[in-house]
Amino acid sequence: MTLLLLLLLQNPHARLEGRVPTAALPGLDSLIAQAVAESLPTEPLVQKALEGGAKGIPVARLVNGVRHGLVQLRDARAIVSRSAPARAALDGDVAAVAAALARGLDPGLIERLLSADTEPPGPVLHAAADLVAHRFPADSAAELLRAAQQQGLHGTRLLDVAVAASHELQREGGRTPTEALARVRAMLPNIPVATPPHPRTVTRRPGRGS
Amino acid sequence: MTAIDPRVQEALDGERDPTTLPAELREAYARLTAAAALLREPPATSVAERVMAQIRREGPAPRPRANWLLRPVTFRLRPVWTLAVAAAAAAVVFLPFKESATPGAEEGVAQFVGHFPGARSVEVVGSFNDWQRGALALRDEDHDGIWHGAVVLPAGQHEYMFVVDGERWVADPLAGRYVDDGFGAGQQNALLIVRP
Numbered sequence: 231m232t233l234l235l236l237l238l239l240q241n242p243h244a245r246l247e248g249r250v251p252t253a254a255l256p257g258l259d260s261l262i263a264q265a266v267a268e269s270l271p272t273e274p275l276v277q278k279a280l281e282g283g284a285k286g287i288p289v290a291r292l293v294n295g296v297r298h299g300l301v302q303l304r305d306a307r308a309i310v311s312r313s314a315p316a317r318a319a320l321d322g323d324v325a326a327v328a329a330a331l332a333r334g335l336d337p338g339l340i341e342r343l344l345s346a347d348t349e350p351p352g353p354v355l356h357a358a359a360d361l362v363a364h365r366f367p368a369d370s371a372a373e374l375l376r377a378a379q380q381q382g383l384h385g386t387r388l389l390d391v392a393v394a395a396s397h398e399l400q401r402e403g404g405r406t407p408t409e410a411l412a413r414v415r416a417m418l419p420n421i422p423v424a425t426p427p428h429p430r431t432v433t434r435r436p437g438r439g440s
Numbered sequence: 441m442t443a444i445d446p447r448v449q450e451a452l453d454g455e456r457d458p459t460t461l462p463a464e465l466r467e468a469y470a471r472l473t474a475a476a477a478l479l480r481e482p483p484a485t486s487v488a489e490r491v492m493a494q495i496r497r498e499g500p501a502p503r504p505r506a507n508w509l510l511r512p513v514t515f516r517l518r519p520v521w522t523l524a525v526a527a528a529a530a531a532v533v534f535l536p537f538k539e540s541a542t543p544g545a546e547e548g549v550a551q552f553v554g555h556f557p558g559a560r561s562v563e564v565v566g567s568f569n570d571w572q573r574g575a576l577a578l579r580d581e582d583h584d585g586i587w588h589g590a591v592v593l594p595a596g597q598h599e600y601m602f603v604v605d606g607e608r609w610v611a612d613p614l615a616g617r618y619v620d621d622g623f624g625a626g627q628q629n630a631l632l633i634v635r636p
Contacts, residue, residue, distance in 0.1 A: 245570070249570075277567045277570070277571070277599075278622060280570050280571040280572075281567070281571045281599070281621065281629075282623060283571070284565060284571040284572070284573065285571075285609060285621075285623070287623045291623050291624050291625070292623065294623070294624060295621070295622040295623040295624065298622045299622060326597075329597055329619070332619050332620065332622065333617075333619050333631070334620075352596065352597060353633075356597070356617075356633055359617075360617065363617070386595075386633070386635045386636075389633065389635075424635070
């Protein structure tokens with residue numbers, strides 16, 4: 231049963247059949263085949279196609295959306311390769327960088343953040359994207375995150391840094407982004423930890439394809 | 441209530457010598473003085489206090505011997521109760537337990553809340569369930585329009601949307617993070633980052 235599930239997961243065509251319009255399948259198969267040929271991760275493309283199918287996106291726009299995803303993966307792999315030329319680009323890193331590009335993060339900034347860090351890039355890229363989304367200057371945001379890493383904050387703790395900065399920005403009396411970033415930098419490494427939710431009823435993750 | 445003669449009251453208050461009262465009032469004064477003295481006395485020991493005092497004097501009851509574990513015990517049960525006990529035992533043994541909702545080391549709890557007054561249904565559809573409809577429905581038990589639910593998800597990034605009444609796709613207004621869905625209509629997915 232597990233083997234069957236694994237085989238199914240490895241076969242994007244089988245996962246897309248019945249979930250996207252039949253007319254979109256040849257175009258999607260072609261894009262996924264290109265990703266395989268270029269050793270790019272295919273899961274983000276399959277997810278984008280499933281999303282388009284679920285949303286009822288017209289065929290042309292659906293295929294274009296997946297094509298756009300393939301372009302982002304190529305760009306992401308180039309960024310990963312430039313930032314760490316000595317090691318092979320991992321699928322997870324490429325997907326994380328593609329997600330950061332989709333969030334509108336500047337490629338140069340991504341490359342700078344990756345060069346300064348040897349950890350999986352997802353959290354630091356999301357923290358940077360959060361800061362930029364709150365209108366903090368990209369360079370200052372990157373400097374703050376670098377300072378946080380040097381003070382021992384890593385992984386999802388970097389997201390707390392972004393949260394602290396946005397809280398400082400929203401404080402009564404009003405702080406400029408520069409003042410807010412300076413305030414958070416002074417707090418390092420004692421940044422408050424986000425409280426996890428404690429809902430009354432928690433269900434298990436609905437399984438893929440369930 | 442009978443009014444107290446003002447001269448008796450003066451005597452009770454110490455403002456008049458009681459011996460100067462007329463004879464008929466001196467008797468009333470004496471009764472009132474006796475009643476006041478009675479009220480000042482501590483109450484007599486109650487029956488319950490006497491019983492408890494006796495128990496304390498006798499000391500604690502001797503401890504039962506520990507061999508009760510080895511002693512056979514006889515239960516008397518009506519047949520109707522044996523059926524009920526059997527049914528309860530069967531329920532414990534055979535009914536499936538609800539799956540544990542404790543997140544693992546690489547998982548976290550994601551909580552979803554949305555305000556959709558008048559909605560008949562709200563569900564969450566996203567990359568964590570292959571964008572499959574019907575996998576995660578939110579609840580609004582008190583019909584106040586606030587729909588909520590929580591689920592254990594793998595740590596990491598997940599894109600999702602609410603589907604209201606089975607047809608309206610809405611990006612979670614409380615998500616805080618959004619990403620363009622890439623299909624060219626400017627629609628955004630909510631972005632969730634689950635911490636382990």
